[in-house]
Every structure is written in structure tokens, then in C-alpha cells.
Amino acid sequence: MSIHVGDRIPEVALKRLRAGLETVDTYALFDGRKAVLFAVPGAFTPTCSARHLPGYVEHFDEFRRRGIEVYCMAVNDAFVMQAWAKTQSVPDGLQMLSDGNGELTRALGLELDASSSGMGLRSRRFALYIEDGVVRSCFIEQPGQFEVSSAEHVLAHLPT
Structure with a gap:
């Protein structure tokens, strides 16, 4: 069962690189703020690198003007996420989160079995708009699609 509007984000520990490898709790990330x-x-896959992340980089300032934090997540390790951020010119403040073991992905019910492509368990492509730890909008893609989770689509469907 996947996450729905009105559900609280599950509590899971994720990883990120800052001064070093950090563990960050989803409650600490999302409680008390607006976030996407x-x-x-x-990371480094074709659509993700050519369209998905670049859209959020391009529109990052618009999200921030609306008081919304932006987080990018993948079932990759934190070192890969940091390297990808550098190649994509990710601005300071757009946080790159590692769900290396797929724990949050599974807790959200949004896992994708990409074993046939040699990629193992991955996350489906999605975006969630979260206020104070509660999901207010879900933008979950159908397999192989990239439409509703784009930065442009999410911005157009957020409260103003």
C-alpha cells in the first residue's frame, strides 16, 4: 500500500553527506516545515539526470520563495548522491538524501523492482508535498513515465 494524502511520513533514518556522513531522521527533516x-x-540515470533533477535545480528559487524546502532522494549511497549533485550543479539548500537500503521507499510503498535491468530495488519516480510531516499532495508516476513529479507540474499544483 502506498502513501496517501493525509498520511504522516514514516520515521526512517536516511543518510546525507555534509562535513561527513550524517544520519538524519525523517521526522527531523519534515516536522515543522513545508517540503517537497x-x-x-x-542517480546518473538518463531521465533522472537529463530532466527530473535539473527541473528542481532550475526552479529551486521558486520553491524557496514559497517557503518550501526541497529534498531529492534515491536508493543510492550518500557518496553517489553527492557526486551526482556536483555534476548537476545542485544549489546549496537542495538536499540530496540517500535511502541506500530502500527503507523509506518501502515504508512509503513506492518501491520498484528493477532487477531485470540489473538495478535491484529502486524507488518509483514521485514527488510528495509535505507540511509539518503530513503528506498534502502526492505526485506518483506510472512506471516508465515522467510527467506529474516534475518540478513544473508540482509547482503548478501547490497551494499559492
């Missing part, structure tokens, strides 16, 4: 969490099947 978008997920990609994998």
Missing part, C-alpha cells in the same frame, strides 16, 4: 520530497529511480 522527490525521488528518482537512480
Whole structure:
């Protein structure tokens, strides 16, 4: 069963690189703020690198003007996420989160079995708009699609 509007984000520990490898709790990330969490099947993959992350980089300032934090997540390790951020010119403040073991992905019910492509368990492509730890909008893609989770679509469907 996947996450729905009105559900609280599950409490899971994720990883990120800052001064070093950090563990960060989802409650600490999302409680008390507005945020968009978008997920990609994998760092450095074609659509993720050519369209999905670049859209959030391009529109990052618009999200911030609306008081919304932006988080990118993938079932990759934190070192891969940091390397990908550098190649994509990710601005300071757009946080790159590692769900390396797929724990949050499974807790959200948004896992994708990409074993046939040699990629194992991954996240489906999605975006969630979250206020104070509660999901207010879900933008979950059908397999192989990239439409509703784009930065442009999410911005157009957020409260103003």
C-alpha cells in the first residue's frame, strides 16, 4: 500500500553527506516545515539526470520563495548522491538524501523492482508535498513515465 494524502511520513533514518556522513531522521527533516520530497529511480540515470533533477535545480528559487524546502532522494549511497549533485550543479539548500537500503521507499510503498535491468530495488519516480510531516499532495508516476513529479507540474499544483 502506498502513501496517501493525509498520511504522516514514516520515521526512517536516511543518510546525507555534509562535513561527513550524517544520519538524519525523517521526522527531523519534515516536522515543522513545508517540503517537497522527490525521488528518482537512480542517480546518473538518463531521465533522472537529463530532466527530473535539473527541473528542481532550475526552479529551486521558486520553491524557496514559497517557503518550501526541497529534498531529492534515491536508493543510492550518500557518496553517489553527492557526486551526482556536483555534476548537476545542485544549489546549496537542495538536499540530496540517500535511502541506500530502500527503507523509506518501502515504508512509503513506492518501491520498484528493477532487477531485470540489473538495478535491484529502486524507488518509483514521485514527488510528495509535505507540511509539518503530513503528506498534502502526492505526485506518483506510472512506471516508465515522467510527467506529474516534475518540478513544473508540482509547482503548478501547490497551494499559492
